[in-house]
Amino acid sequence: MQTFLSSLPGPIAQGIIWGIMAMGVYITFRILDIADLTVDGTMGTGGVTLVVLVAGGMNVGLAMLIAFLAGCAAGLVTGIFHTKFGIPAILAGILTQLILYSVNLRITGQRSNVPLSVDKYALMLSLRNLSRAILVSALFAAAIIAIMYWFFGTELGHSLRATGCNQNMARANGINTDNNKMIGLVLSNGLVALSGALLAQYQGFADINMGRGAIVIGLAAVIIGEVLLGKVFKNFALKLLAAVFGGIIYYIVITLVLQMGLNANDLKMLSALVVAVFLGIPYWQKKLRERKSNKEVRGDA
Amino acid sequence: MLKVSGVYKTFNKGTVNEKKALNGIDLELKAGDFVTIIGGNGAGKSTLLNSICGVFPVDRGSIVIDGNDVTSLPEHKRAKYLGRVFQDPMMGTAADMWIEENMSLAFRRGQRRGLKWAITNKERAMYREMLSQLGLGLEDRLSSKVGLLSGGQRQALTLLMAVMRQPKLLLLDEHTAALDPKTAATVLELSEKFINENKLTAMMITHNMNDAIIHGNRLIMMNEGRVIYDVSGQEKKELTVDDLLKKFADLSGAALDNDRMLLSK
Ligand SMILES: Nc1ncnc2c1ncn2[C@@H]1O[C@H](COP(=O)(O)OP(=O)(O)O)[C@@H](O)[C@H]1O
Ligand SMILES: [Mg+2]
Numbered sequence: 001m002q003t004f005l006s007s008l009p010g011p012i013a014q015g016i017i018w019g020i021m022a023m024g025v026y027i028t029f030r031i032l033d034i035a036d037l038t039v040d041g042t043m044g045t046g047g048v049t050l051v052v053l054v055a056g057g058m059n060v061g062l063a064m065l066i067a068f069l070a071g072c073a074a075g076l077v078t079g080i081f082h083t084k085f086g087i088p089a090i091l092a093g094i095l096t097q098l099i100l101y102s103v104n105l106r107i108t109g110q111r112s113n114v115p116l117s118v119d120k121y122a123l124m125l126s127l128r129n130l131s132r133a134i135l136v137s138a139l140f141a142a143a144i145i146a147i148m149y150w151f152f153g154t155e156l157g158h159s160l161r162a163t164g165c166n167q168n169m170a171r172a173n174g175i176n177t178d179n180n181k182m183i184g185l186v187l188s189n190g191l192v193a194l195s196g197a198l199l200a201q202y203q204g205f206a207d208i209n210m211g212r213g214a215i216v217i218g219l220a221a222v223i224i225g226e227v228l229l230g231k232v233f234k235n236f237a238l239k240l241l242a243a244v245f246g247g248i249i250y251y252i253v254i255t256l257v258l259q260m261g262l263n264a265n266d267l268k269m270l271s272a273l274v275v276a277v278f279l280g281i282p283y284w285q286k287k288l289r290e291r292k293s294n295k296e297v298r299g300d301a
Numbered sequence: 302m303l304k305v306s307g308v309y310k311t312f313n314k315g316t317v318n319e320k321k322a323l324n325g326i327d328l329e330l331k332a333g334d335f336v337t338i339i340g341g342n343g344a345g346k347s348t349l350l351n352s353i354c355g356v357f358p359v360d361r362g363s364i365v366i367d368g369n370d371v372t373s374l375p376e377h378k379r380a381k382y383l384g385r386v387f388q389d390p391m392m393g394t395a396a397d398m399w400i401e402e403n404m405s406l407a408f409r410r411g412q413r414r415g416l417k418w419a420i421t422n423k424e425r426a427m428y429r430e431m432l433s434q435l436g437l438g439l440e441d442r443l444s445s446k447v448g449l450l451s452g453g454q455r456q457a458l459t460l461l462m463a464v465m466r467q468p469k470l471l472l473l474d475e476h477t478a479a480l481d482p483k484t485a486a487t488v489l490e491l492s493e494k495f496i497n498e499n500k501l502t503a504m505m506i507t508h509n510m511n512d513a514i515i516h517g518n519r520l521i522m523m524n525e526g527r528v529i530y531d532v533s534g535q536e537k538k539e540l541t542v543d544d545l546l547k548k549f550a551d552l553s554g555a556a557l558d559n560d561r562m563l564l565s566k
Binding site for chain 2: 151153154155156157158159161162165166168169170171172173174175176177
């Protein structure tokens with residue numbers, strides 16, 4: 001228990017950083033109703049872009065902005081594949097993900113791993129100073145929640161929500177649903193890249209594979225947040241906050257099961273299964289309800 | 302107000318499922334016309350309305366709304382001229398959004414959507430006032446999710462959203478067919494009220510021949526993608542359901558095959 005408690009700050013910091021990623025996933029998965037797999041590549045793009053730029057002497061803040069924009073560009077590519085090429089969203093995301101694999105290697109100069117020492121550069125956060133890491137990532141998360149709360153309260157934000165909720169209705173009310181999907185994908189991937197840029201600083205390196213399976217972690221954070229806090233967190237800002245808490249809880253649980261002796265390589269399987277089960281629950285509930293009402297109808301007849 | 306000229310639409314061209322849905326439609330509506338549309342199953346009634354809305358491009362012909370050729374415009378760009386209510390009450394509103402949010406989406410139809418706050422307090426007061434016209438008590442539920450409303454309430458809300466911007470053309474596609482008789486009557490009454498009060502040009506598909514006769518100033522009958530009967534004025538007022546059935550048999554050489562239509566005779 002003692003070791004567990006003392007090991008908490010690390011997962012909390014990591015959880016907040018992945019919570020930012022999860023808020024990006026929230027935009028596509030929950031608001032637009034699109035499963036966007038681009039993010040597995042974008043996370044790495046954000047990380048390597050930041051490391052290479054900072055190692056090249058750029059100011060960290062500026063490098064983060066550029067990492068964010070690189071993520072936006074990746075989202076735009078998926079958006080174009082989806083809306084202009086008519087490719088199903090999942091496949092469009094996979095295609096961009098593959099493109100990003102090559103792009104990320106280009107950015108690193110074909111190295112699979114690029115280091116970024118906190119001793120040499122003025123990074124915003126690092127695992128060497130966990131309380132600062134938690135503070136900085138929490139500030140980022142708070143700012144992002146505030147901006148997203150504002151954006152999705154605007155006319156444009158509402159039209160994005162309508163696009164995800166009912167495309168027929170959206171178009172009948174003059175909303176360009178294709179454009180909106182692109183805007184959503186751009187913003188989502190921008191956030192994911194930003195999260196990657198924070199993660200690279202936190203761990204002191206960026207890795208070509210740092211985003212592998214990211215979508216699963218993002219979904220896990222969103223779903224854990226909804227399951228545990230959905231009943232109390234109704235407001236949109238609180239729903240986003242729930243995703244961040246979901247990320248924290250995810251990392252705390254991971255730390256716990258690792259300390260209990262689980263093989264780290266089995267983690268991905270465990271995460272994927274947990275997400276599969278939680279995605280299945282609402283479906284099973286619906287089936288059960290239908291079967292029940294079906295029985296009632298037949299009972300009446 | 303509306304001019305449809307020589308419009309053809311075939312679905313799944315060149316496959317075994319090829320279906321000629323519209324076979325040369327010519328139709329002109331004057332401002333203030335309220336046209337009811339009847340016809341058998343698969344006659345092309347919905348396809349006609351969907352063509353006007355731009356749900357899909359037509360194969361041939363042109364569609365002009367209030368002097369604007371919209372034939373090649375995408376659906377969302379034609380929306381500013383149109384108000385629509387679908388048959389399915391789920392189709393016309395965003396279930397996960399609030400009543401006031403849905404209304405504000407409709408209120409901005411044809412406007413640029415920017416980074417201004419989506420709903421102002423002034424609008425809220427206006428929405429409340431509009432909702433009270435429905436007489437369904439929705440004016441006190443501005444921040445209820447639309448998904449929680451009944452089918453009839455949703456359809457009435459969709460109707461309100463369709464007319465709140467004074468469309469050039471209001472299109473109703475069997476919009477009461479999915480409702481119970483009492484609710485259907487209420488929604489139909491509201492439709493009539495909004496059309497009259499705002500002097501809207503409207504097209505209403507219905508499977509109820511009585512409704513088709515009672516409402517509007519003009520009636521058209523469709524069969525196999527064509528308009529086979531077009532009647533207005535006094536002649537329309539004096540029609541009976543039996544006249545319509547006979548007309549259909551004479552003009553199409555077959556009995557009307559719309560089972561729901563016959564049932565509601
Ligand atoms: N999107 C579509 N794809 C293929 N066939 C369609 C489509 N929409 C309508 N049809 C076919 O076109 C014909 C006309 O349909 P519709 O206009 O819906 O008839 P209705 O007069 O009953 O509203 C029908 O045979 C229908 O099956
Ligand atoms: Mg129809």
